Amino acid sequence: MILVLYALLGLAALYIILLLVIVLNTQKVCECSHCHTAMHLERTNRPLYVRRLYDYLPLKYFRCRRCHRTFYLNKNTPDSEPESMKDSAPKPKASYT
Structure with missing residues (x-):
């Protein structure tokens, strides 16, 4: 009986x-905490243990393509989607042909 309790x-x-590991790995801003970029982020699937045991948590799982770090972001965080590289890239110059 004691063994079952332990x-x-x-x-x-x-x-x-x-x-606690998941909560401590949750960001408040949609940027990588290691390299501080907001453009090289991609949304990935949560690990299996998170989907099975912590499905009630409103979290999104991101991976930085630049430094390969992963982090969670709360779904209710404003600006919870990463910046698009298309939106921040400079516009091409007009050609003279």
Whole structure:
């Protein structure tokens, strides 16, 4: 009986630790915390354990193509979509042909 109780407490502790890792990895702004870029971000699928255990959390999962870091972003955050490279790129000059 005690062994079952310890196993349940261990599983509960593991669940809480994983939840803390996710919450601490959540950003407030849609930019990479490592290289501070907002253009090289892509939305990816959340890991399987997050989809199974923490599906109730309103999070988006992003990966930076520049430094390959991953982070979560709350769905309710304003400006929660990354900047498009098309929007920020300089317009081409008119050709004289």
